[in-house]
């Protein structure tokens with residue numbers, strides 16, 4: 001019993017957002033470019049471990065309470081599905097890369113696959129089988145799990161926690177780090193605009209219509225970082241690990257209404273003026289007060305893209321990982337307009353992990369804090 | 378001559394009889410799609426099937442390639458339309474009735490699993506649309522000539538989420554109104570157009586603010602200052618009529634473009 005509780009304690013502390021997000025993100029960057037991780041054996045092992053973890057964990061009453069909610073079951077299924085298809089696509093991609101390296105065409109281009117076949121019956125029957133399976137699954141699902149209905153709506157009683165619908169919980173999680181105007185309006189809009197811009201920004205003609213990783217390394221890594229880490233992982237975090245007052249609770253922790261967390265986050269202006277210069281900023285004009293933050297933000301969105309466009313420095317890390325810090329190559333390939341939009345969107349995406357790290361390490365609250373005009377970054 | 382033919386079994390005789398009636402022939406203008414000519418005709422002469430091409434790359438119908446996710450998303454959309462229609466028979470979108478109608482649905486309607494199927498189908502549709510986008514990205518299928526169809530897809534993704542979001546409110550229980558409250562609170566902070574958004578002070582005539590809690594983006598969304606009667610009716614209309622209509626039209630465009638852009642993508 002003691003050992004089990006110790007183990008639960010370890011899992012609870014490993015899932016604390018700073019540790020959890022960092023671990024998953026680092027793992028992501030370590031495995032995505034390495035062939036050896038995308039073999040069926042590895043995929044199977046990871047899948048079995050994840051399933052075993054779920055199965056064993058259901059013995060814990062607190063875990064069961066959250067995970068077995070009828071509304072949360074599809075989210076558990078989604079995590080496994082995303083894991084499965086992530087693996088499937090990467091393993092097919094590396095399979096094709098191996099073929100290309102041997103001088104063969106990708107699987108989809110072999111004469112047998114490129115050959116045309118009749119839509120009736122080949123496609124129509126596949127569609128019908130999918131539909132029949134779909135209906136069976138839905139009917140069984142509908143019989144086994146009742147759709148929940150809670151108490152009647154009561155505008156006077158706010159439940160704690162109050163959560164947005166599950167697919168928006170990534171955005172709600174973003175509220176920990178950014179104000180609503182960014183997390184709820186600007187970033188979602190940028191996600192939509194960014195997705196729509198992808199075909200026009202990605203000028204790489206290769207990898208069109210078949211799975212491949214080596215021919216599209218950067219595109220795939222960036223997209224999957226956004227999709228798997230910044231979207232799906234945060235949805236999962238918001239669903240399973242955020243309880244009353246949006247506090248963090250480990251998977252085996254009881255959702256205690258009275259869990260108190262000391263929060264003393266500090267604004268950049270305070271760090272700069274008060275802690276560095278021991279100045280009194282209470283009467284200062286807000287633009288003067290927030291000057292350090294404003295300069296920093298302007299540098300990030302204004303000067304950094306220019307610097308990146310000009311430099312072409314290459315950094316190599318131990319272990320053979322090499323990447324370009326400068327993006328001159330891209331600038332030359334994409335031209336100024338495409339490059340400007342591309343870098344802006346990527347920087348916007350990385351604003352979230354950057355703010356996360358600043359919060360975790362420095363307790364930084366706002367880089368620019370102008371509550372007078374609802375403008376906090 | 379006729380006596381030389383062996384006697385046909387009953388079923389096959391009946392089948393032959395049916396397919397030779399004037400009624401059958403008025404509906405299907407060609408024989409069974411068992412030869413190539415009829416396989417062309419079946420797709421070309423049927424309004425639903427003709428969203429497909431007549432022939433297609435083998436790689437394009439492999440389950441391993443498409444994961445069937447686009448098709449499943451569309452299937453779920455149809456399931457939602459059908460079950461949603463049945464739910465509309467029982468549900469009245471007013472604060473006085475909504476909640477009780479949902480409770481009655483579980484307690485009074487015999488064999489009622491329509492609400493279950495509708496709800497689980499909605500969750501599933503969000504998941505399949507994400508996976509579909511994921512697949513399209515991983516096969517590079519957004520690259521020319523399919524840029525436009527990717528964009529139609531992104532709009533469909535947003536509409537799918539909005540469909541689910543507007544539907545979330547309708548049971549009118551605690552889960553519903555507070556989830557929508559949390560979600561719609563964001564609109565308060567819309568730059569310029571939300572009354573707690575940066576720049577909203579700029580829109581003022583002298584001392585009179587033009588953007589306030591009774592005129593901002595959130596108010597327009599909810600038809601009120603909080604999630605109440607107005608919001609319920611707005612969400613109901615959007616959920617049952619507005620968004621499905623737009624999504625349905627865009628899906629037709631989407632499928633048509635899959636065909637016109639050369640069928641399911643494949644290496645050139």
Ligand code: HEM
Nearest residue numbers: 443447448450451510518526527530531533534640641642
């Ligand atoms: C309601 C939502 C949607 C429905 C019903 C739908 C349906 C479909 C179907 C049935 C196909 C045929 C191939 C397949 O099944 O994979 C397809 C292809 C495609 N979809 Fe969607 N889709 C939806 C949303 C999206 C989204 C969100 C995107 C991207 C952001 C997208 C982009 C595409 C593209 C580019 C193709 C062509 C793929 C190829 O040629 O390989 N669709 N869609």
